[in-house]
Amino acid sequence: MIIAGSVLGLSAQTSEGTWKTLSKITYKKQYDELLGFKVDVPVFGEQVKSLEGKEIQLRGYIIPTDGYKSHTEFVFSAFPYNMCFFCGGAGPETVMEVLAKKPIKYTAEPIILKGTLELNNTDINRLMYALKNAELVN
Numbered sequence: 001m002i003i004a005g006s007v008l009g010l011s012a013q014t015s016e017g018t019w020k021t022l023s024k025i026t027y028k029k030q031y032d033e034l035l036g037f038k039v040d041v042p043v044f045g046e047q048v049k050s051l052e053g054k055e056i057q058l059r060g061y062i063i064p065t066d067g068y069k070s071h072t073e074f075v076f077s078a079f080p081y082n083m084c085f086f087c088g089g090a091g092p093e094t095v096m097e098v099l100a101k102k103p104i105k106y107t108a109e110p111i112i113l114k115g116t117l118e119l120n121n122t123d124i125n126r127l128m129y130a131l132k133n134a135e136l137v138n
Helices: 012-022 046-051
Strands: 025-032 037-044 055-063 071-077 095-104 111-119 129-136
Touching: 012 046, 012 055, 046 111, 055 095, 095 111
Parallel strands: 095 129
Antiparallel strands: 025 037, 055 071, 055 111, 071 095, 111 129
C-alpha cells in the first residue's frame, strides 16, 4: 500500500501528506463543446499521477449528499463540513468521490478510508478525484 510514496503506518501526518500531494495540481483553460465556453481543467503533477491506480489511505470527513445515513457513495473531504470545498471555500483538490465496498455510516468525526485512487480531468460533472473500492480503516 502506498501513502504518498511511503510505506504503511498511517498517522495524521502521512494522511495530511497525501492530501498535500493531491494538491499538487495546476489548471488549464479548455473549451467545452457541451457548455459552449472554456472551463478550468486540472493538470495533475507527477507526484499525483504516481498515485493513480494505487491503494491509498486518507483521513477526512464524510460530506453527506443524500441525508445522514450509511452510504456507499459520498463525498469525502480533507476538512469538516463547515470548511469543505462546497461550504467553506477550500479548493476542489480537497474533496473526492467515494465508492465504498460496503455502506459507511455517517459521522461528523474524522475517519480513515483506504481505497484505489482514480484521477479525473475529462468529466467536468465529476470531482477530480475518486476513491474506488473504499473501506473504513477506523
